[in-house]
Amino acid sequence: MAALPIEPRSARVVYRSCSLCEAHCGVGVEIAGSHVCTVRGDPDDALSRGYLCPKAYGLKALQDDPDRLRWPLIREGSEFREASWEEALSLVATRLAAIREAHGPDAIATYLGNPNAHDYAATFYLPVLLRALGTKWRFSATSVDQLPKMVSSALLFGAPLAVPVADIDHTDFLLVLGANPLASNGSLMTAPDFPGRLAALRARGGRLVVVDPRRTETAAIADEHLFIRPGADALFLFSLVHVLFEEKLVRLRALEAITNGVAQVEALAREFAPERTAAASGVGAARVRRLARDFAAAERAACYGRIGTCTQEFGTLASWLVDVVNVLTGNLDRPGGALFPRPAHAPADDRPRKPARVPYARWRSRVRGLPEFGGELPVAALAEEIDSAGDARVRALVTVAGNPVLSTPNAARLAKAIENLDFVVSIDLYRNETTRLADVILPTTTPLERTNYDMVFHGFSVRNHAKWSPAALPRPADARHGWELMLEIGARVNGAKPEQLDEMLFSGLLANALRACPGVDEPAARAKLGGEPGPERLLDLLLRAGPYGDRFDDAAPGLSLAKLQAAEHGVDLGPLSARLPAMLATASGAIELAPELLVADVARLRARIDAHGGGFVLIGRRHLRSNNSWFHNLPPLAKGKERCTLLVHPDDAASLGLAPGDRARVRSRVGAVEAPVEITDTMARGVVSLPHGFGHDAPGAQLAFAAQRPGVNSNLLADETLLDPLSGNAVLNGIPVEITPAA
């Protein structure tokens, strides 16, 4: 969508970011009174320069949605009734405390959903809530998303969130696997106006190659598209690596001195000659060889993998090999390659911290023994942790901004398990497929009713950038912010006061931040930051102590929250630049290119070279006007052509006896659904696609518009026993299915 100048037609325009996806585009929200007139792109935004996608309109539609909850709900039998905050919060605290008292803290599981990552206050205060509950049974959308990349980054670079970002604005060659940024607007890569940035890449003579089992919107504008068999990325990437070594194209440049394990990678790659892997991956050997040569020959090149490379059987290996390709061609940490951003809230210096042990498998799930990572267990284990007998089973669930019944595997089993829990509380804006099963639903303010700073996504940005988002609307009387609820519940279950928990958090962050600010003493910093509890003080602290900060000196030129607030279109902090080796947090201080855990997993991949099955497999997809499971109740975005369709290749349709408009029955080990068929040669043969986030016909949900055209829940088919075993991430792409015409 083109940038439009913003005319001051309405009472006022508030400049902020759209928090609906990782691109975090700058928007101008036109407000009259407490009504949102419209949302437009902000041409002066330092990063997005006016770009906006249609989904931004969701900010307004969400505001106007009559089904959005404004009051706490308490279950009574099969119905809900509105309740006061005091009644609802007191019930939540009493029940959680009683369950913890009777069965221990691990009887309470938590599930944190995706929108938390778009709310800086949640980033600060969710850890407070989790600590207050004291449970180790923590789950989140991470293990149906980017967990494999985090495991890989922890092993290679020493930090789970040290994810290199492709330098899209300066590269000459972008190799994309398992991502469709023309629909998703990019992920683990904040690049507003992805389409424009890709067009610019091609206009300056650069190349775009897309590897995907579907000829996606992104593949359609690429120089080259390679169909790949779902789950075969690690095989394909190992073959690229094989060719790099065999044809002497490996050139580490500056990384030579700081990389361990190169010879080991070379040895491992020997068995993955492209001629060996072609049958399993579906990518011909000649094309792999040519691609390896072209990538190595490019002046500046970057390999980027996303959802399709993570939510699959070899998610961690594929995520690792993406970085291996960048390292072996000397493109990591190099402009035009893949670099580590340096956000304004990060620690100021890259002094080698005490290398932390990789937070992996310190405990395991009760039933299947799946490993913890970073304090979390794989969500594919949640249902069995509830419904498998035993004293230590999960008895209560706290969900925050998540809809696991639509987003995690074996949805039918999970819904049944949640229904049978002793107590469920959901902090959420809707009574949806998950929260309808709760005993208490606590709504929060909407994105436009609260302030924000793109804490998570500034860390994955293609340019260093900082932006403050003021609230565009006043908070309605009696509405609560999510962070206030997190503090309040955390305090109440422990008989403490919210201000006490806030002070503990603040003091801890302050002590930590001041370690990087020699010469600043604590009382002076406290005086500058003021005594007002809440996220703004915490952000001010991080900004002032951060790499661009003013070190608590108002007269200094550096950043503070006040200065960021004054820059209503954001602050450009420059292009990404080299940060190695200083930021490496591995025990050796080097890049560990062949860590033991990954090397050990290669045997599983090797076994797949000759044992690739036939039969149909299911993959997912995203639509530009949708957002995971929670946008289908917004009429301006959800109307139009039916989207929950099964994409099938014409030859497959013919052999299955399916004609356009027919309905197909899709069956996996765990469930079956029926969906209308769309026949298209954009699909690879043997692969069918169904979007996730549909299935809005659950009894008890309150989603009137979505229910008119509910679609089916694709996670009724996702099998909770199919995992990337190393990370525990669910396999959501490459699920074996049988397809028949529906009766």
Ligand SMILES: Nc1nc2c(c(=O)[nH]1)N[C@H]1C(S)=C(S)[C@@H](COP(=O)(O)OP(=O)(O)OC[C@H]3O[C@@H](n4cnc5c(=O)[nH]c(N)nc54)[C@H](O)[C@@H]3O)O[C@H]1N2
């Ligand atoms: N089959 C399949 N499954 C998938 C995927 C896939 O590609 N295929 N993708 C996976 C991915 S990448 C992700 S991230 C997950 C997402 O999984 P989830 O995070 O579980 O699901 P969402 O659909 O993002 O649900 C967000 C929830 O937050 C609520 N919400 C929205 N805004 C707010 C707010 O401001 N405050 C509060 N308290 N609540 C809010 C919404 O009402 C909704 O209930 O799904 C995963 N599941």
Ligand SMILES: Nc1nc2c(c(=O)[nH]1)N[C@H]1C(S)=C(S)[C@@H](COP(=O)(O)OP(=O)(O)OC[C@H]3O[C@@H](n4cnc5c(=O)[nH]c(N)nc54)[C@H](O)[C@@H]3O)O[C@H]1N2
């Ligand atoms: N409009 C819109 N934008 C979104 C979202 C949304 O729901 N709607 N969700 C947001 C979220 S939470 C996330 S995590 C991001 C995700 O952002 P992306 O990773 O860009 O997500 P997708 O569009 O699902 O693209 C994944 C691609 O992987 C392909 N694929 C499937 N299996 C394989 C495989 O085995 N190998 C390879 N190479 N490819 C495979 C699929 O065909 C698909 O094209 O998008 C975010 N942005």
Ligand code: SF4
């Ligand atoms: S690309 Fe993402 S951040 Fe930008 S307007 Fe669309 S939904 Fe909002």
Ligand SMILES: [Mo]
């Ligand atoms: Mo995601």
